[in-house]
Amino acid sequence: MKAVLCKEFGPPEKLVLEDLPSPSPKAGEVVMEVHACGINFPDVLLIQDKYQFKPPLPFAPGGEVAGVITALGEGVSGLAVGDRVIGSTGWGGMAEEIAVEASRCTPIPDMMDFVPASAFLVTYGTSHYALKHRAKLQPGESLLVMGAAGGVGLAAVELGKVMGAKVIAAASSEEKVAIAKEHGADDGIVYPSGSLDRGQQKEFSEQIKALTDGQGADVIYDPVGGDYAEPALRSMNWEGRYLVIGFAAGDIPRVPLNLALLKGCQIVGVFLGAYIARSPEQHRENVEELVRWYTEGKLKPHISAIYPMEQASDAINDLMHRRAKGKVVVAVRPA
Numbered sequence: 001m002k003a004v005l006c007k008e009f010g011p012p013e014k015l016v017l018e019d020l021p022s023p024s025p026k027a028g029e030v031v032m033e034v035h036a037c038g039i040n041f042p043d044v045l046l047i048q049d050k051y052q053f054k055p056p057l058p059f060a061p062g063g064e065v066a067g068v069i070t071a072l073g074e075g076v077s078g079l080a081v082g083d084r085v086i087g088s089t090g091w092g093g094m095a096e097e098i099a100v101e102a103s104r105c106t107p108i109p110d111m112m113d114f115v116p117a118s119a120f121l122v123t124y125g126t127s128h129y130a131l132k133h134r135a136k137l138q139p140g141e142s143l144l145v146m147g148a149a150g151g152v153g154l155a156a157v158e159l160g161k162v163m164g165a166k167v168i169a170a171a172s173s174e175e176k177v178a179i180a181k182e183h184g185a186d187d188g189i190v191y192p193s194g195s196l197d198r199g200q201q202k203e204f205s206e207q208i209k210a211l212t213d214g215q216g217a218d219v220i221y222d223p224v225g226g227d228y229a230e231p232a233l234r235s236m237n238w239e240g241r242y243l244v245i246g247f248a249a250g251d252i253p254r255v256p257l258n259l260a261l262l263k264g265c266q267i268v269g270v271f272l273g274a275y276i277a278r279s280p281e282q283h284r285e286n287v288e289e290l291v292r293w294y295t296e297g298k299l300k301p302h303i304s305a306i307y308p309m310e311q312a313s314d315a316i317n318d319l320m321h322r323r324a325k326g327k328v329v330v331a332v333r334p335a
Helices: 041-046 114-118 121-134 151-162 174-182 198-210 226-234 258-263 272-278 280-295 309-320
Strands: 002-005 016-019 029-039 064-072 084-088 097-101 105-107 142-145 166-171 187-190 217-222 236-244 266-269 303-308 327-331
Touching (some): 002 309, 016 309, 029 084, 029 121, 041 309, 064 097, 064 114, 084 114, 084 121, 105 280, 114 303, 114 327, 121 151, 121 217, 121 236, 121 272, 142 151, 151 166, 151 174, 151 217, 166 174, 166 198, 174 187, 187 198, 198 226, 217 226, 226 236, 236 258, 272 280, 303 309
Parallel strands (some): 142 166, 142 217, 166 187, 217 236, 236 266, 303 327
Antiparallel strands (some): 002 016, 029 064, 029 327, 064 084, 084 105
16 A cells, blocks of 8 residues: 655655555554544644654644544454544644544445545544633624634634634734634634734723623634734633643743633643543543534535645645645545
8 A cells, every 4th residue: 555654853845655565454443444534733833743642653644534444353343344433643644545443433324535535534623622621612692713724723613603602813914814714713813923012902802892792702722823813812701711732832931820810711621632532432422422413504614625645735834834725635545
């Protein structure tokens, strides 16, 4: 089988396409014939040795796959050879075949094609866990989504609307805000890219308050970090919840904790990988709910680019340089 491998840490251009032996399933595993692999920001970090998980070299990036089960390991029940599934793998997904724990696989309906299925699990799973379990978002509350045109951002926009919130999309261009509005955002803010000076930070806070009737946001979903975190936190409503998703801006922010005291708000971490490991059954129920919402037409993954395996480095570069709008997918087995 062919696989895209990281054999030395560095930029995406160092990835290589090579032949590897096909895997065999261990107890509790299945082997999947991979049709499509969704690209996520952890892939950018993994290949540079900047992520909290550090797989041994060489490894294939790609933590989200869609395909067909071709073999079952000992003790696997509830799945069968021929089942169409999505799988959460951590890494290893950018390959024609992969062995993955059966508990990390969820069947998908026939109406769901492999490409959107591969763009579904991480973004919607992260946002669903964040909004439902960590923020406990309620109907009628205001939700500010930072980086709203990215993969997790657009998922949060759609899920916020499904859950009955007023959704405000914040992004770096009018085009990106427009995409978020197409996916259900009620309003939007264009914030400047790069470093923000004090005046720009204050303006950003005031824009958020203006769109929430002066109250501030009840929930803030932040996969961006950097200079945007503090002004966003300053715009929170009383007893708001600030969701720490990631740091796409590059810098991990240092925020004045007196703001949490003054606003009675919570700063809440969201780590989907650890949640799946600790609560696999609850995660499976969450994914089943997400798939049901997809079949009902409430969720629609936005895919800005599809690349063949030979151009996997271009797919990861799209995320690294923040060119992606929604998701980027590598078509392992083109339809």
